[in-house]
Amino acid sequence: MDQGIRRSAGILMHITSLPSRYGIGDLGPGAYQFAEDLREAGLQLWQTLPLGPTGYGNSPYSPRSVFAGNEMLISPEMLYMAGLIDRYEAEPPELPSGRVDYSEVIRWKSPLLHKAAERALSSRLERRAFEAFKEREAHWLDGYALFMAIHDMYGDARWRTVWDREIARKDEGALERIRKERKAEIDIYKALQYLFDRQIRALRSYASSIGIKLIGDVPIYAAADSADTWADPTLFRKDKVAGVPPDMFCPTGQLWGNPVYNWKRHEETGFDWWIRRIRRALDMADALRLDHFKGFSEYYEIDARAATAEHGRWRKAPGRKLFRALREALGPISLIVEDLGWITDSERKLRDSNGFPGMKLAQGGFSRNEDGTINGYNEFLPHNYPRLCVAYTGTHDNDTVRGWYGSLSDDDRHMVREYLSSPDEEIVWSMIRSIMLSSADTVIIPMQDVLELGSEARMNYPSTVSSSNWSWRMERDAFNSYRKGRLSFLSRISGRNGMTEKEYRASRRI
Numbered sequence: 001m002d003q004g005i006r007r008s009a010g011i012l013m014h015i016t017s018l019p020s021r022y023g024i025g026d027l028g029p030g031a032y033q034f035a036e037d038l039r040e041a042g043l044q045l046w047q048t049l050p051l052g053p054t055g056y057g058n059s060p061y062s063p064r065s066v067f068a069g070n071e072m073l074i075s076p077e078m079l080y081m082a083g084l085i086d087r088y089e090a091e092p093p094e095l096p097s098g099r100v101d102y103s104e105v106i107r108w109k110s111p112l113l114h115k116a117a118e119r120a121l122s123s124r125l126e127r128r129a130f131e132a133f134k135e136r137e138a139h140w141l142d143g144y145a146l147f148m149a150i151h152d153m154y155g156d157a158r159w160r161t162v163w164d165r166e167i168a169r170k171d172e173g174a175l176e177r178i179r180k181e182r183k184a185e186i187d188i189y190k191a192l193q194y195l196f197d198r199q200i201r202a203l204r205s206y207a208s209s210i211g212i213k214l215i216g217d218v219p220i221y222a223a224a225d226s227a228d229t230w231a232d233p234t235l236f237r238k239d240k241v242a243g244v245p246p247d248m249f250c251p252t253g254q255l256w257g258n259p260v261y262n263w264k265r266h267e268e269t270g271f272d273w274w275i276r277r278i279r280r281a282l283d284m285a286d287a288l289r290l291d292h293f294k295g296f297s298e299y300y301e302i303d304a305r306a307a308t309a310e311h312g313r314w315r316k317a318p319g320r321k322l323f324r325a326l327r328e329a330l331g332p333i334s335l336i337v338e339d340l341g342w343i344t345d346s347e348r349k350l351r352d353s354n355g356f357p358g359m360k361l362a363q364g365g366f367s368r369n370e371d372g373t374i375n376g377y378n379e380f381l382p383h384n385y386p387r388l389c390v391a392y393t394g395t396h397d398n399d400t401v402r403g404w405y406g407s408l409s410d411d412d413r414h415m416v417r418e419y420l421s422s423p424d425e426e427i428v429w430s431m432i433r434s435i436m437l438s439s440a441d442t443v444i445i446p447m448q449d450v451l452e453l454g455s456e457a458r459m460n461y462p463s464t465v466s467s468s469n470w471s472w473r474m475e476r477d478a479f480n481s482y483r484k485g486r487l488s489f490l491s492r493i494s495g496r497n498g499m500t501e502k503e504y505r506a507s508r509r510i
Contacts (some may be wrong), residue, residue: 009436009443009487009496010045011038011450012216012396014060014459015073016100017475023105025096027199028075035207036481041484042491044498046207047215047444049396049459051052051200051284055157055225055467058102061291062223062258063146064157067140067280069196071109074113078199084116084123098278100471102500117191126194133194139276140231145189146175147227149182157225160238169232200284208286211498215336215444216285218278220292221258233271234265240301243309247342253453254463260301263318272324278326278333287334293358294339296322297347319350336390336442340364357442360391362435366416374415381419382438391440394429394448396459401428403455427488428452437498443496450487451478 018025018034025031038046052063053070063070076090093108095101120126134141147159156162166174179186204214221242222228229236236259246253266273281288290296296319302312326333337351339358351358365380378384387392391400405413405427417423422430428449435443448457452472460469491497 007441007494007495007496008498009445009491010043010047010213011447012047012392012444013447013474014049014396014470015051016470017372017447017473017476019097019474020075021095022076022092022101022109024072024100024109025072025473026075027196027203028077031075031203032206035203035210035212037479038212039210039486040488042488042497044211044496045213045215045442045444047289048217048285050217050219052219053101054470055223058100058470058472059460060217061219063219063226064151064223065140065144065227066219066222066277067137068193069200069228069284071113071192071196072102072109073199074116074192075199076109076112077371078202079113079116079195082454084119084195085112087469089115098475099468100473100475102471109444110278112209113192113195114188117188117193120191120195129198130191130194133197134190136191137197137280140227141190141193143231144193144227145186146179147230147482148189149185150178152185153178153182159225159230161301168230168319170341192396197283202285202438212283213286215287215289216281217289218291220283220295221256221260224257224259230261231271234264236260237262237301239304240370241304242299243302243312244300244341245312246310250463253312255302255306260299260315265316267321271322274322275326275329279330280332282330287336287339289336290356291338293337293351293356294341294343294347297344297350320353323350323354340395355388357388357390359395360385360389360435360440361395362391362393362431363398363401366412366419368415372411374419382434382440385435385438385440387439387441389440390444391435391438392440392444392446393428393435394446396446399455399458400446400453401431402452403453403458406454433490436490436496447474447479448472463485 001379013034015027015031016025018030020026020028020030035046049062050060050072051069052060052061052065053068055062055064076085079085080087080090089112095104131253146508150163150167151157154162167178207214222236236365238259240260241256242258242260244253278288278314296317298314299317301315302309302310326341337354337356337358339347339351340361361380362382365378365382367378369375382391394404398404399407405416408416416427420430420434432445432449444477457472459472
């Protein structure tokens with residue numbers, strides 16, 4: 001990731017999963033402590049999931065806006081320290097600690113955040129910084145705040161089917177009436193984004209000061225019911241939606257429902273929307289993971305009226321032109337591309353010609369030859385990793401290593417034990433060790449694997465809407481000295497403790 005550090009390692013841990021008293025992880029003291037814990041463990045990277053405001057299903061990959069931040073991640077403790085709420089107001093009710101109950105969190109936290117936003121709006125101390133924020137982010141902020149105020153009017157974000165036609169079609173007279181009638185609500189949404197922006201920038205700055213880089217996540221598509229699709233519908237196809245075709249795991253394919261891009265329009269505007277989007281994402285992180293990289297080369301489009309994904313078709317996307325435009329506008333960008341699944345030569349060429357590291361998933365490495373022996377040429381086995389890649393034990397869409405291993409047949413578990421030369425009780429740490437010692441420049445380990453948790457800690461079951469999705473949280477003090485010590489040891493022996501090669505050679509001469 002960092003050209004000055006040849007080898008590095010970090011942890012995948014979403015903000016919502018951090019311990020806190022408020023029913024959900026946030027950008028407060030728990031996040032600062034986690035950054036300190038990473039440093040103590042000899043790591044340099046902290047990867048999160050997307051930070052946008054979530055809607056139905058609470059998925060961070062289907063945000064209300066690809067530019068905005070999730071207001072529920074704003075820290076009450078940081079608001080108190082900024083003088084925007086009183087101490088007694090920051091005292092939460094009894095909320096679950098092991099899982100995020102989003103409905104309960106929103107019910108308690110929203111009034112508190114709105115109160116802090118009102119005080120920020122009336123504060124002379126905040127005025128100058130708030131006005132500068134509004135001016136800098138007006139290109140998305142005005143539309144997002146208006147969208148959310150209208151969403152509150154209807155109690156629904158489905159602007160195409162629920163909102164009155166004149167509002168859905170953005171009749172200027174109708175919108176101007178709402179701006180006047182709902183000015184207070186609109187201003188509060190802008191103030192909430194200001195508070196989120198201040199807290200995420202402060203966290204990033206602190207993490208950087210102790211040698212920790214934040215890696216953000218960019219979903220490829222905008223949600224259908226979002227401020228993005230409403231603000232400029234010309235950038236999206238209303239008659240086609242995204243998904244993937246049938247395969248052995250899903251005979252009818254996956255119908256995601258996100259509108260596909262009107263790539264012709266994006267090209268006509270010089271990819272301005274994408275440039276602004278990536279610039280905004282880089283305000284919140286030092287590097288980015290691009291989700292579903294295949295879609296930048298070719299994408300699967302399905303008729304918006306279809307009930308399944310069986311009858312879609314593949315279309316070309318202008319990824320080469322897009323990444324050239326991003327480089328010209330933003331300069332060099334640190335990107336990880338999610339190139340898992342069915343990848344063709346077209347995607348490989350797009351990835352390699354731009355020098356992007358792809359992802360290697362250790363759980364996917366254990367396949368067999370026809371005679372039943374392990375396929376030693378599987379690209380996901382750690383000994384086959386190239387330098388230019390990011391190695392993972394698993395992702396947010398996979399089971400934990402402990403859960404995955406437990407689901408295997410006896411023969412497959414034997415194969416894994418033989419490859420890792422490990423007993424059952426050490427399988428998780430043996431897999432972590434194997435990718436740490438691999439040639440991959442970068443290693444990212446999900447926090448659940450560091451804690452050796454089973455399937456109960458899985459973050460997401462793809463293509464499902466469940467209260468267990470996106471809700472896992474780490475118990476306080478679970479990331480203890482024992483686990484940090486094991487990571488620190490692996491980081492040191494694998495050359496991932498933050499030294500450059502020059503520094504390492506110099507240390508050997510002392």
